[in-house]
Amino acid sequence: MKITFPHMGGVYIPLKTLFEELQIEVIVPPFNNDEMKGTGCKYAPEYSCLPFKLILGNVLHSLEQGADTVIMLGGSGPCRFGYFGHLLDLIAKDLDYRFTFICLEPSTLPRDIGRFKKAAGCSTRSFISALRLGWAKLEAVDTLEQRYWSCLPYAHDGSRLKCMLRQGVEQITTSRNLSGIKNIAGECLDSLEDLSPRSYSLPRVIIVGDIYTLNEPYSNQDIEELLAGRSIETCRSIYTSTWVKSILLPWKRKTYYKRAKAYARGYLEDCIGGFALDTVYHAISSADKGFDGIVHIFPVTCMPEIVSSQILQKVSGKKRIPIMSLTIDEHMEKTGIETRVEAFAELLHSKKTRVK
Amino acid sequence: MKIGIPRTLTYYAYLPLWKGFFEALGCEVVVSDKTSKGILDKGVEYAVNDACIPIKLFHGHVYNLKERVDFLFVPRLLNLTREKTVTYCPKFLGLADMVRASMPGLPPLLDFRIDLRKKRKERQREFKRMATLLGVRPAEVDRAFRRAQRKMSRTLKDLSGKGNPEEVLGILTEDTRNVLLPPQPITLAVVGYPYLLYDDFVNAGLISKLHKMGVRVLTPEMVPEKTLKRKAKSLPKDLFWTFSNQVVRGAIHYIDDGEVDGIIHVTAFGCGPDSMVGKLIELEAKQKTVPYICISLDEHTGEAGVLTRLEAFVDMLKYRRDKQ
Numbered sequence: 001m002k003i004t005f006p007h008m009g010g011v012y013i014p015l016k017t018l019f020e021e022l023q024i025e026v027i028v029p030p031f032n033n034d035e036m037k038g039t040g041c042k043y044a045p046e047y048s049c050l051p052f053k054l055i056l057g058n059v060l061h062s063l064e065q066g067a068d069t070v071i072m073l074g075g076s077g078p079c080r081f082g083y084f085g086h087l088l089d090l091i092a093k094d095l096d097y098r099f100t101f102i103c104l105e106p107s108t109l110p111r112d113i114g115r116f117k118k119a120a121g122c123s124t125r126s127f128i129s130a131l132r133l134g135w136a137k138l139e140a141v142d143t144l145e146q147r148y149w150s151c152l153p154y155a156h157d158g159s160r161l162k163c164m165l166r167q168g169v170e171q172i173t174t175s176r177n178l179s180g181i182k183n184i185a186g187e188c189l190d191s192l193e194d195l196s197p198r199s200y201s202l203p204r205v206i207i208v209g210d211i212y213t214l215n216e217p218y219s220n221q222d223i224e225e226l227l228a229g230r231s232i233e234t235c236r237s238i239y240t241s242t243w244v245k246s247i248l249l250p251w252k253r254k255t256y257y258k259r260a261k262a263y264a265r266g267y268l269e270d271c272i273g274g275f276a277l278d279t280v281y282h283a284i285s286s287a288d289k290g291f292d293g294i295v296h297i298f299p300v301t302c303m304p305e306i307v308s309s310q311i312l313q314k315v316s317g318k319k320r321i322p323i324m325s326l327t328i329d330e331h332m333e334k335t336g337i338e339t340r341v342e343a344f345a346e347l348l349h350s351k352k353t354r355v356k
Numbered sequence: 357m358k359i360g361i362p363r364t365l366t367y368y369a370y371l372p373l374w375k376g377f378f379e380a381l382g383c384e385v386v387v388s389d390k391t392s393k394g395i396l397d398k399g400v401e402y403a404v405n406d407a408c409i410p411i412k413l414f415h416g417h418v419y420n421l422k423e424r425v426d427f428l429f430v431p432r433l434l435n436l437t438r439e440k441t442v443t444y445c446p447k448f449l450g451l452a453d454m455v456r457a458s459m460p461g462l463p464p465l466l467d468f469r470i471d472l473r474k475k476r477k478e479r480q481r482e483f484k485r486m487a488t489l490l491g492v493r494p495a496e497v498d499r500a501f502r503r504a505q506r507k508m509s510r511t512l513k514d515l516s517g518k519g520n521p522e523e524v525l526g527i528l529t530e531d532t533r534n535v536l537l538p539p540q541p542i543t544l545a546v547v548g549y550p551y552l553l554y555d556d557f558v559n560a561g562l563i564s565k566l567h568k569m570g571v572r573v574l575t576p577e578m579v580p581e582k583t584l585k586r587k588a589k590s591l592p593k594d595l596f597w598t599f600s601n602q603v604v605r606g607a608i609h610y611i612d613d614g615e616v617d618g619i620i621h622v623t624a625f626g627c628g629p630d631s632m633v634g635k636l637i638e639l640e641a642k643q644k645t646v647p648y649i650c651i652s653l654d655e656h657t658g659e660a661g662v663l664t665r666l667e668a669f670v671d672m673l674k675y676r677r678d679k680q
Contacts, residue, residue, distance in 0.1 A: 047631035077596025307450035
């Protein structure tokens with residue numbers, strides 16, 4: 001069994017750990033690049049979103065490398081994500097690839113995991129301990145990244161900071177015990193802080209949008225780095241680990257949605273699928289918390305985010321907070337986004353100095 | 357009391373339900389004007405530019421109605437079918453919030469949730485909200501809705517077996533038209549959402565153009581509901597969107613049936629669900645070697661462009677048939 005899965009930011013770290021701990025051969029596709037995008041766009045439907053195209057590119061690349069099992073998460077809509085796996089399966093089989101497709105549907109998760117365990121021939125105990133190790137890694141990497149982006153604009157030497165982060169992530173990825181991960185993360189967090197003393201305050205923006213575009217730097221054109229380069233502190237509204245924690249655990253999900261709906265009242269009255277409610281909620285709560293701007297980033301043809309982008313215009317007007325809305329597709333060039341980021345950053349800086 | 361219903365989206369599929377409902381409550385139903393350039397322009401003005409043309413048109417129709425009515429009917433339509441996993445496109449679910457965010461000076465919106473999967477108690481709560489808005493008793497709303505549902509299911513029964521899209525539209529929207537059909541050597545399945553197929557403005561008269569070319573047109577609405585449900589089994593998993601399911605299942609029915617010479621998928625530019633629907637139909641058509649074409653519509657769609665593509669497709673089908 002040679003298993004593969006598509007990328008989404010740092011998700012490859014826990015998944016690779018999980019499969020390696022279970023002694024399953026795993027093929028991790030290369031990080032998203034133009035080649036992945038090219039393959040994906042060639043075979044994906046024209047109006048599908050960039051996430052689907054990249055995911056398809058990843059999977060086709062791995063199948064070419066000899067993977068024989070593809071694992072993916074399903075969903076219950078109405079965002080298209082829940083059908084990605086099945087469509088991908090049909091498209092790849094139409095291209096004459098032969099493989100087993102395992103889709104983890106939320107409604108039948110225990111059964112699907114059971115099927116996987118049987119196919120992999122592992123015990124429940126080893127599965128759970130591998131899962132715990134993987135989860136700890138994801139959490140640690142996400143915390144590091146979060147700190148990194150808030151420190152980067154303050155750092156004297158950005159490249160050293162980047163080096164620190166890369167080292168930390170690498171050590172966490174290769175680590176094999178829980179306490180080791182904790183130590184590495186703690187040390188790395190401290191040195192990130194030390195390298196970027198905060199004697200002044202820079203404009204702070206919240207980045208909202210769908211989970212894939214937020215967490216996959218190739219698909220958001222490194223928006224955080226661009227903003228940091230213009231001395232803007234950024235905060236990503238959704239990290240994979242925080243989202244999984246607030247959504248997958250039923251008791252947390254309830255309070256999360258209650259809070260989100262309370263914030264979004266008067267703007268978006270119901271959960272309409274995808275990340276629309278999260279987007280509106282994070283935008284409003286951040287505006288209340290004193291953020292200086294909102295960056296809304298989402299793929300072209302994303303249905304839930306189109307709704308929220310229209311609603312965010314109202315948020316921007318009522319809360320008097322500047323917003324930049326970026327729609328991303330495969331034709332997006334870095335120059336285009338750079339120009340917009342530059343203009344937006346200048347606006348934020350001038351607003352901040354004027355207020356002073 | 358005047359209730360405004362925009363002449364787009366669910367109008368083309370559920371008008372008998374909405375109309376029956378409001379008339380049973382003693383309200384007057386006002387439908388917006390037929391889609392025109394003016395309505396489209398207003399829609400483009402008020403909707404966010406990433407939205408697809410049906411959503412832009414919806415904004416235009418709301419603008420067209422807003423001065424003339426006491427209430428605007430913009431329901432949060434979640435489920436009418438009782439199929440558990442099925443709902444509507446997220447843009448449908450957020451319609452009320454969208455127009456509210458961008459259009460000033462709206463009359464009160466009737467934006468109650470319609471979800472037939474929910475228990476009676478929860479449905480009752482929504483009816484209660486609606487009743488206080490309209491100033492009637494909740495029990496009356498409940499009764500009116502049930503009566504309208506019966507009317508709708510009668511309408512759906514009338515629909516199956518009807519051989520002409522104009523008739524389907526007539527039954528659905530009480531818009532009586534008579535079209536003389538020329539002899540029809542070619543039969544085509546034209547699949548797509550009702551608000552694209554039956555709105556002559558947005559599709560640049562696609563169906564009447566096909567009729568003029570002597571093509572018999574079949575649409576998903578003409579397939580009996582039972583057959584559609586049976587066809588659902590040929591998909592790995594149901595789609596999440598009611599209209600999309602109808603389109604895919606209808607398309608698969610026509611492809612499997614062997615009755616049609618080709619299949620046309622009519623879609624709106626940038627339609628999210630249709631990116632999946634289109635691929636599913638394409639793969640199925642490829643397997644069964646049924647000619648397939650996709651025509652996508654946007655605010656710049658012109659008559660000539662649609663006509664050229666239709667003519668080329670129909671000519672190709674005629675050659676194919678003559679060769680056989």
